[in-house]
Amino acid sequence: MKKTVSLLLAALLILSVFAGCSENKAPVDTTDEPAKDAAVSEEVDPNAAAELSDGYDPETDTDLDAARGGNTEAPLAGTVINGQNYTFTNSKLVDYTNLSPNKTIHRNHKIDTITIHCTKGKLTVETWGSIFAESKSQASANYGVGDDGRIGLYVQEWDRSWQSSNAANDHRAITVMVAADSSAPYAVSDTAYQATIKLVADICKRNGIEKLIWSDDKEVRIQHLNGANMTVHSDFVADKDCPGEYLYSRMDDIAAQVNTILEETKEKTVTGSPCSEEKTFAFENYLVKIKKDTGVRKNPGVKYSVFKSVKKNEVYTIVEEKTVDNIKWGRLKNYQGWIDLKDAEKVKQ
Numbered sequence: 001m002k003k004t005v006s007l008l009l010a011a012l013l014i015l016s017v018f019a020g021c022s023e024n025k026a027p028v029d030t031t032d033e034p035a036k037d038a039a040v041s042e043e044v045d046p047n048a049a050a051e052l053s054d055g056y057d058p059e060t061d062t063d064l065d066a067a068r069g070g071n072t073e074a075p076l077a078g079t080v081i082n083g084q085n086y087t088f089t090n091s092k093l094v095d096y097t098n099l100s101p102n103k104t105i106h107r108n109h110k111i112d113t114i115t116i117h118c119t120k121g122k123l124t125v126e127t128w129g130s131i132f133a134e135s136k137s138q139a140s141a142n143y144g145v146g147d148d149g150r151i152g153l154y155v156q157e158w159d160r161s162w163q164s165s166n167a168a169n170d171h172r173a174i175t176v177m178v179a180a181d182s183s184a185p186y187a188v189s190d191t192a193y194q195a196t197i198k199l200v201a202d203i204c205k206r207n208g209i210e211k212l213i214w215s216d217d218k219e220v221r222i223q224h225l226n227g228a229n230m231t232v233h234s235d236f237v238a239d240k241d242c243p244g245e246y247l248y249s250r251m252d253d254i255a256a257q258v259n260t261i262l263e264e265t266k267e268k269t270v271t272g273s274p275c276s277e278e279k280t281f282a283f284e285n286y287l288v289k290i291k292k293d294t295g296v297r298k299n300p301g302v303k304y305s306v307f308k309s310v311k312k313n314e315v316y317t318i319v320e321e322k323t324v325d326n327i328k329w330g331r332l333k334n335y336q337g338w339i340d341l342k343d344a345e346k347v348k349q
């Protein structure tokens with residue numbers, strides 16, 4: 001019963017979004033889980049229809065006649081694209097899946113770009129699922145981030161979504177819709193913003209994108225110069241107000257926050273494999289909180305120079321202790337260096 005109500009609501013929403021289309025049908029729910037709480041009170045701005053029905057440019061997009069349909073298979077592991085061995089996966093952060101028929105099977109380029117879009121109107125992941133399930137919408141995205149931070153998957157990463165009105169971009173990009181206000185500057189909620197950063201970091205990690213690089217210069221973005229690997233919808237469609245001022249002006253911040261996550265992951269990987277020359281002995285690692293800003297030295301001892309500093313109130317793991325000239329030193333897990341332990345206190349666990 002609940003599912004029927006949800007589908008009816010979804011159908012009504014589609015009718016309102018695509019006013020003017022004559023043959024709207026209720027979408028087919030292709031997922032295991034029924035659409036949850038399908039946006040009873042959701043306001044869908046008519047502009048959202050324009051945004052969502054503009055997945056590709058009929059003038060230039062040669063993928064228009066590409067196969068649609070139910071092929072959900074990933075290319076075989078170890079697929080070679082542009083001479084590179086490639087294995088595709090989807091994000092485990094996904095809360096809801098409704099695979100769209102609007103896609104090109106499979107993408108013809110490795111994933112090396114992130115394109116973040118906004119939807120004018122605070123849609124839920126379920127509403128996008130219903131809209132993208134309609135062939136008529138001729139639009140899709142790989143992922144959508146709802147106002148509540150939940151994440152929807154519509155086109156698996158190995159397929160090309162129809163989102164940026166540009167085949168070449170969508171073949172190499174993961175496209176991410178983010179629910180935004182229905183009027184300028186098309187702000188998004190903090191929850192959606194943070195979820196977007198987590199999702200993008202996850203996409204980068206799994207696809208070997210080591211650093212996210214934004215440029216304010218459209219030509220640099222389109223040509224992927226200087227390592228730039230973020231594009232926006234308006235790069236490909238004149239006068240397109242996507243991703244909107246709010247997200248556009250924060251692309252630098254998104255890149256910085258994603259890169260912080262990527263760096264942290266790298267550090268963990270490095271510290272996870274101790275140097276083979278090190279003596280191993282039973283030592284129980286413990287946490288310390290820094291009492292005052294202090295220097296990190298390559299080796300225990302004041303004669304060694306400081307190569308980094310740690311700040312008051314930061315917390316680190318100590319993985320080894322050594323006393324040199326009556327000073328007790330602790331080796332930090334993260335920085336592979338040593339601090340004077342009088343500048344830190346043990347954290348009770």
Ligand SMILES: [Zn+2]
Pocket residue numbers: 051117118163164233242243
């Ligand atoms: Zn867009």
